[in-house]
Amino acid sequence: MLAHSPNGLMIRKLESIFPLSDEERQVLSELPIQVTAFRPDQDIVRVGDHPFQCCLVLQGFTCVYKLTAEGKRQIVAFHVPGDIPDLQSLHLKVMDNSVATVSPCTLGFIPHETLHDICNRYPRITAAFWRETLVDASIFREWMTGIGRRxxxxxxxxxxxxxxxxxxxxxxxxxxxxxxxxxxxxxxxxxxxxxxxxxxxxxxxxxxxxxxxxxxxxxxxxxxxxxxxxxxxxxxxxxxxxxxx
Missing domain, CATH: 1.10.10.10 (Winged helix-like DNA-binding domain superfamily/Winged helix DNA-binding domain)
Structure with a gap:
């Protein structure tokens, strides 16, 4: 059983990095989210996919990874409950990385069409999602520094x-x-x-x-x-x- 509602978990995560108004919280609380259970070590999206929805981590951990030509894997991020690991797919239509479950996971899926609609109507929600992707990029930079220098x-x-x-x-x-x-x-x-x-x-x-x-x-x-x-x-x-x- 989820400790938080899917929408409530997403709102809590966004509010940890961006201030939302009561109206914006209400809009996000009404987003349709399809909840699905996944096994460990299961791909959610793969390199080359053209996703039509974003996934929200509700329970468990996921990872973003790349494979070399020899099949060696480099994990470039872990995502925890509240995260949307493939949010960039809203604007990058072809996946250049894969996202997979690390543990048994409960994921929520939100159609791109729905997200585009609320972003068009609520610019500050667009800004919140934009900040989310910028924080992901910041984490990537920190990981690169660690792998290279620590x-x-x-x-x-x-x-x-x-x-x-x-x-x-x-x-x-x-x-x-x-x-x-x-x-x-x-x-x-x-x-x-x-x-x-x-x-x-x-x-x-x-x-x-x-x-x-x-x-x-x-x-x-x-x-x-x-x-x-x-x-x-x-x-x-x-x-x-x-x-x-």
Whole structure:
């Protein structure tokens, strides 16, 4: 059972980066959303597809990935509940990346035609969606910096910091603990390391007293220490502070 209504989750996420009026919230709350369950490791859209709808993550995690000619996968983003991982398909008619489920997922699908209609009628909603795509681009830049210039230990610490902040925005962190349904192989594809190296790095983070993990649950034990280890500054996530965007 969903902790939040599909529309309410989308509104909560957008309001973490953009101030919405009562009228705009009402319009978004009335958007028709078709809810569908997906298995883990299932493509939602693939490179070359011409989608006619956008997907909203309601439960679980998804990833954006690219494949090399040899079939090696690079995950370039994780998306959490409240995110719309293929929002760019509103204007880029051919997908240049693939989006897949990481865990069992519940997704909501919104037709492009419907989104175009409310964007034409409500310019500030257009601005909210535009800001959402700009934040995604900012995250891509940060990940590129990490893969190019940070060691695996620091990249992993940074990723855990990022996911905590993003999950907090939709109320999915409690006392520093959150669900992380991502395998070590998937983490390896995201941080550009081997699965063996990822396992070693996670052990080091636990040994240093920064995190605790049990199953898919991760607890941040030393937030300041984890931020320092990851060279993490949440500026690039562009969250609203004190009511300001």
């Amino acid at each position: 060691e695996a230990y620091n990249r992993m610490a940074h990723l855990l910091c990022e996911l905590k902040v993003r999950l907090e925005a939709v109320g999915l962190v409690e006392d520093g603990t959150f669900d992380l349904p991502i395998t070590q192989a998937e983490l390896a594809d995201a941080v550009g390391a081997s699965t063996v190296h990822v396992n070693r790095v996670l052990q080091e983070l636990r040994a240093d007293g920064l995190i605790r993990s049990k199953g898919t649950q991760v607890s941040i034990l030393d937030w300041a220490g984890l931020k320092a280890a990851g060279d993490f500054d949440p500026l690039y996530l562009h969250r609203r502070r004190d009511g300001n965007a």
